[in-house]
Amino acid sequence: MSQSSNSIADGTASSISNVETTSDTAQLLSHEEVASTSNHQFNKPINFEDSDDDDEIHGSHGIRRRQPPQKIEPGSLNILSAKYESLDYDTCENHLLLDEERKRGYPFFVWKDIARWFIILLIGIVTALIAFIIDICIEEFSKIKYRELKKSVDKYVLLDRLYIPYLLWVLSNICIVFIGSMLVAYVEPVAAGSGIPQVKCYLNGVKVPRVVRIKTLLVKAVGVITAVVGGLAGGKEGPMIHSGAVVAAGISQGKSTTFNKDFKIFQYFREDHEKRDFVSAGAAAGVSAAFGAPIGGVLFSLEEGTSFWNQALTWRTFFGTVVSTFTLNCALSAYHGRAGELSYPGLLNLGKMDPFPFQFYELPVFMFFGMVGGMLGALWNFINYKLAVFRIRYIGTPWLRVVEACLVAAASATCGFLMMFLLNDCRPLGEDPTKVPLQLFCADGEYNALAAIWFQTPEASVRSFLHDPMGSYKPWSILVFVVCYFLLSTWTFGLSVSSGLFIPNLLTGAAWGRLLAILIQYMLPSNTINPAKYALVGAAAQLGGVVRMTISLTVIIIETTGQISNALPIIITLVVAKWTGDFFNEGIYDIHIQLAAVPLLPWEPPPLAHNIYASEVMSHPVFTLRTVENVGHIVELLKLVSYNGFPVVDPPLADVVEITTYKRLRGVILRSQLIVLLQNKIYNENANTTWSNLNVDMNMFRSEYPRYPSIDQLEIADWEKTCTMDLRPFMNPSPYTLPHRASLPRLFRLFRALGLRHLPIVNDVNEVVGMVTRKDIARYRVWRHRGHMGMEELILSSEI
């Protein structure tokens, strides 16, 4: 290793350009550009300039580095998986593109722009309609379920045989959840959870397999209906966002892999760059539909997802979110018999809040709420993380996952039942517009307040905690509810069901916010405390403590409550919640992304990394192709290694066998391009065939996007292997490159800002000496522990 590094520094790297000579060193990995595994799996010690100790923490004038762990433990956060492929945000500016530009000209450019707006319009409408259908299903099924349960309770409470409705409740929960859980576990596991981490990864540039397929959308839609109707402590907002992303990917590509149908429209959007832009708009439309928050949707997409700020894209995204919320509003208004009134902007409606006046001296109170939210959120994340690790270790098979989901469904019902049974919190009928007032052991004309909370969707419960007047609930009931629901919701997130965490956390937060309001009222009996204010602030604090979003969450809550005057308290609370939570651990989405070992690129390079050089980061040796290459050689190379990008180099001069000119970088060609070329037999059978005679255009590549056959699926006859292939018209002729002495931050910024997939590293005379891919960079991460800070290297594994 160190020898090779030195030779690079001298500019005379002897990396191998001929496959035959290197087959012994190649690692046969099943996926993507994983060259680095061969080096990093064996924990090569880092050549640190002036420190050679083998401690876990290397100290060199305050610069700390932590070595990667020695073995891969399930649930470790220090691993990157080699299985994820990357998206390429960079355009391949080959001759075909130039040709197309020249042929089609500006009218095509204008047409593409119009098509983009049209697609965004469709995305907004379809996303909203899906949200509408899911919402209506949940509403109607829940209504039926709780009505029947109420009937049963009312009947058996008099007979003192309450175990019958209890069993009925447990059974109905289990049955409903079973359906969704089976679908998720056996049909499409990627549809589990809220989908936000997956969408976040996708927007960051990681291709999470099957995440934007229509099958995923179907499973997700059915899954979220069963999860919420099944009484789990989950929400439907996260899945809505995921749905929006799938819709966007589907519509913009004009084809569906699930249905194996290619509509042959919008083919010019079949590239990672365009697709990712649409997915980002789709996710925003999903947020918009879920919360009735068009501005919040745009901000969500910016804060959590999109790496690329672009005015035009943001402007289109905004259009999409407006269309989405508008469509949903129309549909819901019509459904509720108020067509044309536009009074249902989003799925989640926290009810109109009155503006609450607040005083200067209340700010510390809001900060306190923020701190509590941050701590509770961190605790929630910690428990959920531990549960996730437990699941990875011991709940490996699909049927075990289904069993766990059913168990949680039963536990939810049990919790609710015990609370209703044991805490006899009665209040007079008529005050609260609950749909299913349950008398239970209360006096006539009264109903059980906790039953009202449990016998409705969590969303309606949030509204109850926000808007019910002071004294509607006993403090003890609320405390028990908070503890139960806190644990239930953290147990639920990560199950093999489709459900999000927004609503459960808002509910928990609104509950403890109201509890604190009662406490404050108790301490300051002379003042009239507005419970809605503290319940809302508590809800914001809890959710902020879990997800650690700030500006987008603020806007979402403002838009959901329809009241901007409360912005300042919410902002202050969220800021403090984030600071407090970040002291303990990361946001829940980031934790799950790390658990999945996704090579996510953060916003900034790790600090104090200027002394790490590209020569240390890059993967080498590299496998190169000549500008005019033998077909047999290409086939062998593709079969031998699993890399997705190959530098194209100058062929050796006819008689001068000089190693340096041989490797001079000419361009980069992708595996997928080579596959398509082989598939279509674009060969030069003799010296006179040129590519322009072959009637090749961009659509040949587009029609295969994004799933190309593997090299083993192609049948290459022996005569073909003797042909040559001119790669020059197809390769990217001017890839971004960096010299081997570039620092990691420099590498990182280039890679991150331009959304690259492959970055050739060259020496002083422009010869390729290595390749850098996403995983090579994502390996270096900031590490914080008990006030210390440093950098750690993650282990790259192909086992996870």
Place this chain on the structure above:
Amino acid sequence: MSQSSNSIADGTASSISNVETTSDTAQLLSHEEVASTSNHQFNKPINFEDSDDDDEIHGSHGIRRRQPPQKIEPGSLNILSAKYESLDYDTCENHLLLDEERKRGYPFFVWKDIARWFIILLIGIVTALIAFIIDICIEEFSKIKYRELKKSVDKYVLLDRLYIPYLLWVLSNICIVFIGSMLVAYVEPVAAGSGIPQVKCYLNGVKVPRVVRIKTLLVKAVGVITAVVGGLAGGKEGPMIHSGAVVAAGISQGKSTTFNKDFKIFQYFREDHEKRDFVSAGAAAGVSAAFGAPIGGVLFSLEEGTSFWNQALTWRTFFGTVVSTFTLNCALSAYHGRAGELSYPGLLNLGKMDPFPFQFYELPVFMFFGMVGGMLGALWNFINYKLAVFRIRYIGTPWLRVVEACLVAAASATCGFLMMFLLNDCRPLGEDPTKVPLQLFCADGEYNALAAIWFQTPEASVRSFLHDPMGSYKPWSILVFVVCYFLLSTWTFGLSVSSGLFIPNLLTGAAWGRLLAILIQYMLPSNTINPAKYALVGAAAQLGGVVRMTISLTVIIIETTGQISNALPIIITLVVAKWTGDFFNEGIYDIHIQLAAVPLLPWEPPPLAHNIYASEVMSHPVFTLRTVENVGHIVELLKLVSYNGFPVVDPPLADVVEITTYKRLRGVILRSQLIVLLQNKIYNENANTTWSNLNVDMNMFRSEYPRYPSIDQLEIADWEKTCTMDLRPFMNPSPYTLPHRASLPRLFRLFRALGLRHLPIVNDVNEVVGMVTRKDIARYRVWRHRGHMGMEELILSSEI
């Protein structure tokens, strides 16, 4: 030219690396990296692949290009000025930086982060206080002015000698405006106007001279007070945003050029990158203070300014905007005797709007409003542009500018007086809480409605048009008012006074919105029309039509009216207004930026430009320095050319005189670095002196930032010229480079995404063949005309 291009394509470019041999070709320009002027001033014809016609529009399969104009006309929009320097967003990762990192380690990194938050806190507070002072001054002075005028009117209306109060009004306007105008014209011309275009340029990466100095802030503050009190149709919001930017630059750098004071704090933030981030936060804090819109502030800074989306930066900016609006709120509440109540979130308060329910069928009405706003906005921009060109041509001297400002001040008073005098629009007292009810010719117990509009600040007038009940104004009065104010406001923007255009356009829009509401009421007499709804939508449409902001303007209006329920109508209106306006011309800020010939980089490269190559875009020949260079040579070079960055290349081998190895790129060094090195005499007097013995650190460079002495100010003794200077520890050792065959879009994306200042272009063996700077790229621009589209090349001039 074409010969040189060809030689580059062959990879054997013979550009000159020795100054002596090229002194005949060098252009002595007074500023920045203007090498390109030598090529482009002479309108070199573009070697277009298959089209050689000399028409204005080159057509090649739909790809159109327009040639630059043959001569420079004042007021042309097709010129880029060579006088602007660029900012450098890229970090120079030289040995000094590495050394500092290693010495200070993570504690320093953490400390810097804390310092950043602290500075943002200060920026928020100071910006808010400045906003507070300006607001109070305007309020109090206006109150005095209009009270005295009222007294005079009341006295002389009975004597039938109304010309006396008229003259008094005119005179007071002229006197007040005279002060502000003199200050702007003679003390600091960059303080003219709203400051938003200048801030936008700065955030885009163009160093507009003196734009963030404290002197500018002082002139701006006094100027905006005089402008508004002087009765001009201008607002104070734009200047607030500029103030925020100045405050941010001042505080974050810990020094003031105006006062020639260096506090020696925050030295580590003395680089373009950090300064620009703070300025972006400052501008956001300014918006936040001006409109009480913390979220709108962040979005404004993103939409209009910042090119670099970064989660951490956005999050800090958000903190700054919250602090700003909170501080202003506290201060204003205290001033108005309601300390602790926090009821004044921003300077501009449009008054609490009630949520206005709207029906499905009203959407076309909003779209119509948007169209009207877009057209009126485009007209406003057109008139303002013509006026600006007129000013450039004929109002050249400062005193003429002062005279014009006074003329407008007189015209404003005259308009107002004529309207009050001729349109006898009376209504009963008591309905409208105007501070100065003027009876004029009205019956007793009535007052003149138009006088009420004119005898208050424009901001209060907006509130009147929004909130006054139906029937408060006669339609004819409003129509006359709209026409007058429309013309006055477009005449005012661009005068030599400090004032913005938000309020005047909101006022015009609110007025015609109300007029249309009256019309609708007339057509649908059975319905009750809410004038507030249409006045607000009209205000949004007019402002949107002028500035063409979408998402940030939506949020600002929502936050200013404190009502989110109205979001959808406002969004739809703004979207349509932007589309309509963009059909005719660009936003007013962009027009003024183009008039100032600023090389602003747009968001995207011009379309269909993949057939333009770096070799065509770059400036060449380049002037290079050797890694260890003779001091005399450096001094000569700096005196000879005005470039700001020089590639550093390998020295020739001792005995092999080979031209190709000579020019191999090693790094890039800036003029400013060379100046500081010369100033501090960091020489190698003999071979044994190395830089590490010289006790040099980053602070040597930082203490001079951002204004370095010119080469002529340095005294270099003859003995010094015989010394050598080792540039390697100081240069940027791994600059981003691109091959000469890279396309313009590729160049553009790299340059824009990373905020570069210099980009060396290399050939196939890594030899420097050219340099690309901002102006080389900004020259290529999209061109749209009557449905046609193409690309035009701007002319680069050192005359403007």
